[in-house]
Amino acid sequence: MKTIALYNLKGGVGKTAAAVNLAFLAAQYGRKTLLWDLDPQAAATWYLGLDPGVQDSVKKLARGKRDWIDSVHATAWPRLTCLPADFDNRHLDQYLRKTEHPAYQVRRLLKEFGTEYDLVVLDCPPSFSTVTENLFHAADVIAVPIIPSQLSIRSYEQMVAFLEGEKIRGVKLYPFLSMVDNRRKQHREAGVELRERIPNMLSTPIPYAAAVEAMGRHRAPLGASQPRVRAAAAFEQLWLELAEKLHRRD
Numbered sequence: 001m002k003t004i005a006l007y008n009l010k011g012g013v014g015k016t017a018a019a020v021n022l023a024f025l026a027a028q029y030g031r032k033t034l035l036w037d038l039d040p041q042a043a044a045t046w047y048l049g050l051d052p053g054v055q056d057s058v059k060k061l062a063r064g065k066r067d068w069i070d071s072v073h074a075t076a077w078p079r080l081t082c083l084p085a086d087f088d089n090r091h092l093d094q095y096l097r098k099t100e101h102p103a104y105q106v107r108r109l110l111k112e113f114g115t116e117y118d119l120v121v122l123d124c125p126p127s128f129s130t131v132t133e134n135l136f137h138a139a140d141v142i143a144v145p146i147i148p149s150q151l152s153i154r155s156y157e158q159m160v161a162f163l164e165g166e167k168i169r170g171v172k173l174y175p176f177l178s179m180v181d182n183r184r185k186q187h188r189e190a191g192v193e194l195r196e197r198i199p200n201m202l203s204t205p206i207p208y209a210a211a212v213e214a215m216g217r218h219r220a221p222l223g224a225s226q227p228r229v230r231a232a233a234a235f236e237q238l239w240l241e242l243a244e245k246l247h248r249r250d
């Protein structure tokens with residue numbers, strides 16, 4: 001089992017859009033895939049057509065296997081399942097801090113119960129918290145959507161510094177350009193600069209596209225609802241690139 005996390009400290013950069021589309025594509029490419037929605041906003045859960053939970057899922061997760069497996073829901077698409085978020089996820093940090101190894105709980109749960117999946121995709125909230133610290137230990141690969149701007153470089157470098165400061169070396173960061181509008185000079189220029197300054201940048205950019213915004217209306221990944229749009233092809237290319245990186249880490 002491999003784990004990809006979508007993370008950026010910055011909000012609204014396309015983490016959830018990528019998590020949903022990549023998880024869908026992984027399933028289309030034959031992998032048994034679980035999308036674990038770690039964000040109390042529950043946007044990924046919504047996009048996959050599920051309703052956010054209303055039970056005390058955090059306590060349930062803490063209880064062990066039966067409850068963990070019971071919380072996983074099927075989606076409308078083969079091989080794609082989802083562990084929905086709910087508003088109680090806002091208490092996840094509190095719960096984690098009470099455990100003996102707060103930053104390792106997601107990793108522990110995945111090791112114990114996630115073994116029947118080929119791939120787990122974590123959609124993460126835009127914060128530095130105990131929850132997000134967990135993904136640095138649980139993920140094989142962290143895919144980081146970056147909007148082409150100067151501020152994005154800064155927040156990316158903060159994240160690299162955090163990982164170095166914490167001596168977290170097992171996880172590989174793969175940034176990619178997100179919401180790119182090539183009609184804008186600033187996007188074109190920042191894109192070039194980001195490629196020069198950030199090693200490991202994936203080569204596939206995700207374009208700014210109305211089709212991605214429309215996912216909220218369709219409540220479905222692009223490949224399911226609007227397979228012919230350019231952004232769908234971009235996500236597929238991105239998935240193939242990431243799959244290759246994961247394969248190399250086997």
Ligand SMILES: Nc1ncnc2c1ncn2[C@@H]1O[C@H](COP(=O)(O)OP(=O)(O)OP(=O)(O)O)[C@@H](O)[C@H]1O
Pocket residue numbers: 010011012013014015016017018039041043124125126178179180206207208209210212213214216231
């Ligand atoms: N490639 C894109 N083109 C156009 N709009 C996009 C694109 N990607 C995301 N969006 C829109 O931008 C908004 C934020 O996207 P998304 O929720 O994926 O970001 P996020 O990083 O997960 O946000 P948060 O930090 O709040 O979790 C949404 O309204 C989404 O529809």
Ligand SMILES: [Mg+2]
Pocket residue numbers: 015016017039043123124125
């Ligand atoms: Mg999100």
